[in-house]
Amino acid sequence: MSTLLNVKNMSKRFGGLHAIKDMSFSVEEGEVVGLIGPNGAGKTTCFNVVSGTSPASGGSITFEGENLIGKRTCDIVQMGLARTYQATSVFPQSTVLENVVRGAFVRSKDSFLGSLMGTAASQRAQAETKAECLEILKQVGIDHVHGELADSLPYGYQRRLGVAVALASKPKLIMMDEPAAGLNPEESMDMGKLIRGIHESGQASVLIVEHDMRLVMGICDRIIVLDHGELIAAGTPEEIRDNPKVIEAYLGTEAVS
Amino acid sequence: MTILNENAPDAENVGRSVWFRIALIAVACAVAAFIPGLLPNLFYVHIVNLTLLSGIFALSLWVIYSVGQLSLCHAAFAGLGAYISAIISMRLNIPPALSLVLSTLATAALAAALGAVILRLRGVYFVLVTFLFGQMFTLLALNWAGMTNGANGLIGIKAVTLFGISFGPRPMFFYLAFAMFLMVLVFVWALNRSTFGRAFNSIEQNINLAETCGIDTARYQVIAFAIGSGIAGLGGALMAHYIRFISPDTFTFHNSVAYITMLVVGGRSLFWGAVLGAAFLTPLPEFLRDFEGLQHIIYGAIMIVVLRVMPGGLISLPRTLARIGGAK
Ligand SMILES: Nc1ncnc2c1ncn2[C@@H]1O[C@H](COP(=O)(O)OP(=O)(O)OP(=O)(O)O)[C@@H](O)[C@H]1O
Ligand SMILES: [Mg+2]
Numbered sequence: 001m002s003t004l005l006n007v008k009n010m011s012k013r014f015g016g017l018h019a020i021k022d023m024s025f026s027v028e029e030g031e032v033v034g035l036i037g038p039n040g041a042g043k044t045t046c047f048n049v050v051s052g053t054s055p056a057s058g059g060s061i062t063f064e065g066e067n068l069i070g071k072r073t074c075d076i077v078q079m080g081l082a083r084t085y086q087a088t089s090v091f092p093q094s095t096v097l098e099n100v101v102r103g104a105f106v107r108s109k110d111s112f113l114g115s116l117m118g119t120a121a122s123q124r125a126q127a128e129t130k131a132e133c134l135e136i137l138k139q140v141g142i143d144h145v146h147g148e149l150a151d152s153l154p155y156g157y158q159r160r161l162g163v164a165v166a167l168a169s170k171p172k173l174i175m176m177d178e179p180a181a182g183l184n185p186e187e188s189m190d191m192g193k194l195i196r197g198i199h200e201s202g203q204a205s206v207l208i209v210e211h212d213m214r215l216v217m218g219i220c221d222r223i224i225v226l227d228h229g230e231l232i233a234a235g236t237p238e239e240i241r242d243n244p245k246v247i248e249a250y251l252g253t254e255a256v257s
Numbered sequence: 258m259t260i261l262n263e264n265a266p267d268a269e270n271v272g273r274s275v276w277f278r279i280a281l282i283a284v285a286c287a288v289a290a291f292i293p294g295l296l297p298n299l300f301y302v303h304i305v306n307l308t309l310l311s312g313i314f315a316l317s318l319w320v321i322y323s324v325g326q327l328s329l330c331h332a333a334f335a336g337l338g339a340y341i342s343a344i345i346s347m348r349l350n351i352p353p354a355l356s357l358v359l360s361t362l363a364t365a366a367l368a369a370a371l372g373a374v375i376l377r378l379r380g381v382y383f384v385l386v387t388f389l390f391g392q393m394f395t396l397l398a399l400n401w402a403g404m405t406n407g408a409n410g411l412i413g414i415k416a417v418t419l420f421g422i423s424f425g426p427r428p429m430f431f432y433l434a435f436a437m438f439l440m441v442l443v444f445v446w447a448l449n450r451s452t453f454g455r456a457f458n459s460i461e462q463n464i465n466l467a468e469t470c471g472i473d474t475a476r477y478q479v480i481a482f483a484i485g486s487g488i489a490g491l492g493g494a495l496m497a498h499y500i501r502f503i504s505p506d507t508f509t510f511h512n513s514v515a516y517i518t519m520l521v522v523g524g525r526s527l528f529w530g531a532v533l534g535a536a537f538l539t540p541l542p543e544f545l546r547d548f549e550g551l552q553h554i555i556y557g558a559i560m561i562v563v564l565r566v567m568p569g570g571l572i573s574l575p576r577t578l579a580r581i582g583g584a585k
Contacts, residue, residue: 053465072475074468074469074473077471083469085469089465091459091463091466101455105459106470108452115452116447116451168470169470
């Protein structure tokens with residue numbers, strides 16, 4: 001088992017606000033790690049910094065030993081670190097299949113000149129990518145609507161499409177920001193199964209932010225807890241469940257007797 | 258499985274569609290060959306020529322619009338191409354056919370340099386900066402008199418000559434303008450279907466997601482800006498060698514707005530909209546001349562009506578008609 005993501009003493013300031021303080025954690029190959037914490041704890045900010053959307057104020061971040069600090073998002077994705085967004089994020093005016101094809105953009109064998117001229121090689125490359133993307137849609141369970149505009153999909157399907165787009169880049173690690181937010185209990189269960197499936201098929205490791213505790217406890221090997229930008233606990237789901245500091249963070253001081 | 262078969266590379270199908278497109282272009286050329294002869298007088302030929310050039314400007318602006326950016330300095334790049342081509346053909350005695358190519362490349366390079374700096378901005382900020390750049394161009398053309406001859410402009414620009422044929426006379430220039438327009442049209446169409454087109458449209462629809470798809474959004478925006486502005490430079494250079502006179506007034510802020518108007522009235526969603534907008538709006542003022550003082554009012558009224566009835570632009574006419582028909 002080798003370390004994929006290694007974050008050391010990462011910090012992030014927004015003016016006077018210290019959104020992340022000295023955060024250190026790692027994700028190993030083949031793991032599902034949960035990142036939890038109350039609202040405003042800094043979880044999304046953590047994803048933004050790691051994925052290069054927002055520059056770190058300090059610390060070091062490496063992926064498979066390679067430095068990520070100062071790298072742009074598009075380069076980080078090409079290294080094998082993908083992410084999904086907390087709010088649904090799709091290409092609304094494109095078909096479901098086209099959305100996933102765009103997720104595979106950097107892997108496609110299609111060339112600019114080939115596609116400009118419409119050569120047979122380019123058509124073949126596109127057909128190959130499309131076939132792969134249909135497989136991914138099948139995996140997330142929405143291949144039957146592949147021809148519809150992403151905009152017209154029901155909310156639950158849009159969330160799965162977001163995962164499919166991220167999977168299309170064939171990441172080694174996928175960071176999911178609240179994939180089950182706004183889903184009903186049944187859809188949430190399905191999302192849990194999907195994530196387990198991604199992990200069990202050896203497709204990718206997962207770092208997941210989620211408020212649905214049943215889901216998190218059910219699928220994570222390890223959980224880390226963030227509160228006010230500080231890492232307050234780390235351990236197995238059982239350890240986290242009984243950790244007084246975690247209970248305090250979630251329920252306030254008075255709950256701990 | 259049917260889906261897969263649909264998208265499978267079918268050599269025969271591919272070949273057939275290529276031949277279909279070539280046939281389409283051949284028909285367009287054959288029709289075009291007779292146009293100058295069919296028009297009642299040279300004035301109409303002139304209008305058609307200007308319309309073709311407008312088509313080039315509108316199409317090239319669409320390329321920039323296809324990454325979701327609205328450039329208010331499109332006329333400045335057209336002017337840049339015009340001045341570069343005019344000056345190098347006059348001073349260095351470079352044949353206009355070659356100076357057209359050189360000025361296109363130079364304009365694209367300058368746009369890439371400017372774009373690399375300003376394309377970090379999006380939305381209204383980008384629009385404002387391009388507006389300022391357009392104004393700077395006009396001031397430069399006015400004040401760098403040693404090079405541009407200031408407000409008096411450059412006169413006596415040579416006509417394009419190819420293989421001993423002069424494309425100076427209006428009917429002859431029509432063939433050149435038509436060939437160039439067709440070339441730009443086919444190029445933009447192909448570009449839109451290429452991997453670049455996919456990247457451009459991803460950026461337009463959702464720039465953050467495009468970046469997390471691994472698309473280098475900064476680079477592709479610069480590419481779109483350089484290609485669009487470069488083609489505008491080509492159109493401007495063609496204009497210079499056609500009218501054979503340019504001044505700072507030839508390409509102003511008002512022209513930039515006119516190109517945007519063509520996009521909006523024609524329909525922004527497809528590049529055909531740009532063609533339609535140019536074809537509709539370029540000749541319109543000429544045919545309103547008879548109304549003397551009312552000309553501009555009627556022009557404005559027509560635009561308002563078009564946008565009121567078809568918010569998607571003229572390109573959405575079939576859909577609008579279908580909707581009206583269905584409602585009855
Ligand atoms: N761009 C920004 N500028 C200023 N402050 C920000 C910015 N982004 C986040 N913050 C602040 O940083 C803190 C952490 O926010 P973040 O979105 O990371 O929380 P979160 O843990 O994802 O919360 P939630 O569970 O509600 O999604 C919050 O106080 C937030 O207001
Ligand atoms: Mg969040």
